[in-house]
Amino acid sequence: MSEWWKEAVVYQIYPRSFYDSNGDGFGDLQGIIKKLDYIKRLGTDVIWLSPVFDSPQDDNGYDISDYRNMYEKFGTNEDMFQLIDEVHQRGMKIIMDLVVNHTSDEHAWFAESRKSKDNPYRDYYFWKDPKSDGSEPNNWGSIFSGSAWTFDEGTGQYYLHYFSKKQPDLNWENEAVRREVYDLMKFWMDKGVDGWRMDVIGSISKHTDFPDYETDNSRSHIVGRYHSNGPRLHEFIQEMNREVLSHYDCMTVGEANGSDIEEAKKYTDAGRQELNMIFTFEHMDIDTEQNSPNGKWQIKPFDVIALKQTMTRWQTGLMNSGWNTLYFENHDQPRVISRWGNDGELRKQCAKAFATVLHGMKGTPFIYQGEEIGMVNSDMPLEMYDDLEIKNAYREVVIENKTMTKEDFRKAAAKKGRDHARTPMQWDAGKHAGFTAGDPWLALNSRYQEINVKESLEDQDSIFYYYQKLIQLRKQYKIMVYGDYQLLLEDDPRIYCYIRKYQGKKLLVVVNLSEDKAQFEAPPELIHERWKILISNYPQEPADLTGMCLAPYEAVMGISI
Numbered sequence: 308m309s310e311w312w313k314e315a316v317v318y319q320i321y322p323r324s325f326y327d328s329n330g331d332g333f334g335d336l337q338g339i340i341k342k343l344d345y346i347k348r349l350g351t352d353v354i355w356l357s358p359v360f361d362s363p364q365d366d367n368g369y370d371i372s373d374y375r376n377m378y379e380k381f382g383t384n385e386d387m388f389q390l391i392d393e394v395h396q397r398g399m400k401i402i403m404d405l406v407v408n409h410t411s412d413e414h415a416w417f418a419e420s421r422k423s424k425d426n427p428y429r430d431y432y433f434w435k436d437p438k439s440d441g442s443e444p445n446n447w448g449s450i451f452s453g454s455a456w457t458f459d460e461g462t463g464q465y466y467l468h469y470f471s472k473k474q475p476d477l478n479w480e481n482e483a484v485r486r487e488v489y490d491l492m493k494f495w496m497d498k499g500v501d502g503w504r505m506d507v508i509g510s511i512s513k514h515t516d517f518p519d520y521e522t523d524n525s526r527s528h529i530v531g532r533y534h535s536n537g538p539r540l541h542e543f544i545q546e547m548n549r550e551v552l553s554h555y556d557c558m559t560v561g562e563a564n565g566s567d568i569e570e571a572k573k574y575t576d577a578g579r580q581e582l583n584m585i586f587t588f589e590h591m592d593i594d595t596e597q598n599s600p601n602g603k604w605q606i607k608p609f610d611v612i613a614l615k616q617t618m619t620r621w622q623t624g625l626m627n628s629g630w631n632t633l634y635f636e637n638h639d640q641p642r643v644i645s646r647w648g649n650d651g652e653l654r655k656q657c658a659k660a661f662a663t664v665l666h667g668m669k670g671t672p673f674i675y676q677g678e679e680i681g682m683v684n685s686d687m688p689l690e691m692y693d694d695l696e697i698k699n700a701y702r703e704v705v706i707e708n709k710t711m712t713k714e715d716f717r718k719a720a721a722k723k724g725r726d727h728a729r730t731p732m733q734w735d736a737g738k739h740a741g742f743t744a745g746d747p748w749l750a751l752n753s754r755y756q757e758i759n760v761k762e763s764l765e766d767q768d769s770i771f772y773y774y775q776k777l778i779q780l781r782k783q784y785k786i787m788v789y790g791d792y793q794l795l796l797e798d799d800p801r802i803y804c805y806i807r808k809y810q811g812k813k814l815l816v817v818v819n820l821s822e823d824k825a826q827f828e829a830p831p832e833l834i835h836e837r838w839k840i841l842i843s844n845y846p847q848e849p850a851d852l853t854g855m856c857l858a859p860y861e862a863v864m865g866i867s868i
């Protein structure tokens with residue numbers, strides 16, 4: 308089957324925050340349909356929809372109670388079929404979110420499962436007896452704080468949940484569960500869906516002996532290596548490929564928590580018939596202090612060298628087998644310019660600089676809604692966050708364990724809280740940024756009058772048109788898709804510089820990721836080449852691509868001629 312997904316650029320939509328067509332303050336499928344021409348104009352090929360299935364919305368739809376019907380605030384199945392059709396009419400493709408590590412506790416399977424120990428659905432989930440003292444079966448933690456086990460009075464056992472207690476983990480050891488998943492995948496693919504983003508797919512195979520983590524007792528609940536890459540992971544994915552994926556010309560991207568490059572090759576090496584690509588997390592963890600009891604909230608400053616090292620390891624690690632995704636933002640990762648850059652005076656240059664670093668690389672780029680107009684983190688006070696991850700973490704690390712002060716937590720949340728990516732899309736400078744005629748489910752970012760789609764479309768020099776051009780260049784120059792990657796100036800603390808090589812040509816990417824000026828001197832082997840500049844983010848293009856003084860966040864990409 309063709310590998311069209313290698314040449315594609317993906318646009319991710321978080322439906323509840325994209326566009327509300329009926330004034331209930333909540334984005335919907337008809338709203339997405341109304342904005343398809345906008346996405347088409349950007350030039351992306353594939354749309355990824357975060358979950359739109361029926362759900363009690365404990366984790367904003369990542370807790371599904373019915374895989375075959377839409378959540379009513381999003382619309383009906385007819386709306387979804389229309390969306391698929393309208394996307395296809397515009398020559399684009401659409402992938403959905405497959406959330407099958409867990410379901411909602413309100414899914415009919417779980418409702419049955421919890422009824423009795425001999426219910427036919429009991430083994431759809433993991434149930435375990437308490438330890439002799441009545442405590443949890445082991446010390447595994449939930450990624451959303453606390454224990455990964457919740458006691459169920461009715462049958463006197465605990466059930467497993469890696470996320471909230473309303474997200475019980477499915478038991479993939481049970482063949483009937485796997486059949487159910489394959490059937491629902493076929494259901495949607497037969498309706499025209501072009502593939503899947505697979506939520507926490509790295510966790511579907513469990514270590515079914517459920518060993519305790521070793522601990523020095525400073526932490527009672529631990530999230531670690533047992534939470535992912537269980538012994539049957541690749542066997543399950545290969546089965547899914549054989550049973551479902553291989554029958555469709557589709558695209559797959561797995562969210563592969565806990566994977567390193569060797570694991571990534573297992574998923575994405577074409578010969579192994581698993582997935583096309585995975586989302587990895589190492590580059591998103593460069594601002595986290597490792598091994599802290601405060602997890603992702605123990606932040607450390609952004610470091611250009613750390614970014615270069617991590618990205619380069621993945622670029623070279625998957626150079627000859629497998630395939631990378633390229634992303635800085637999604638519904639779990641806040642706005643990159645606020646997190647690692649400058650979202651004030653230098654916002655526009657900075658957004659273009661990060662875009663250049665990413666889109667010049669080898670892999671499939673993912674753009675998250677609003678990234679293309681340079682949306683920034685919100686300034687909402689702690690009390691206004693909506694996300695259960697933040698609420699639970701605050702309770703655990705600030706109130707109960709007291710391992711962080713409220714002020715430090717607030718600072719970390721301002722950088723890394725997931726809600727920053729989830730504030731409604733800013734369409735114009737009007738009321739509620741044109742997102743809704745009603746009351747938005749989450750407060751708009753206070754800067755919407757300055758940062759919005761209308762403004763971006765009216766300004767020829769906008770971030771939007773810069774992204775549009777990067778996407779066009781990827782279509783025009785195969786070197787951007789297929790060229791080998793090589794890092795230059797690895798020790799430079801400000802400049803991210805690399806070359807791509809393909810069929811005798813070179814592509815040079817030079818980006819100053821700092822607020823200072825930075826002197827750039829290309830290595831001798833590049834000085835003798837002649838270069839054509841393809842894109843740059845300052846009005847005055849540099850006269851010489853191989854030797855220049857870069858302004859703050861200046862970015863240039865050129866090709867040898």
Ligand code: GLC
Nearest residue numbers: 366369406470506507638639
């Ligand atoms: C993934 C999703 C995240 C969700 C979690 C549980 O990490 O991206 O939003 O909370 O899985 O489904």
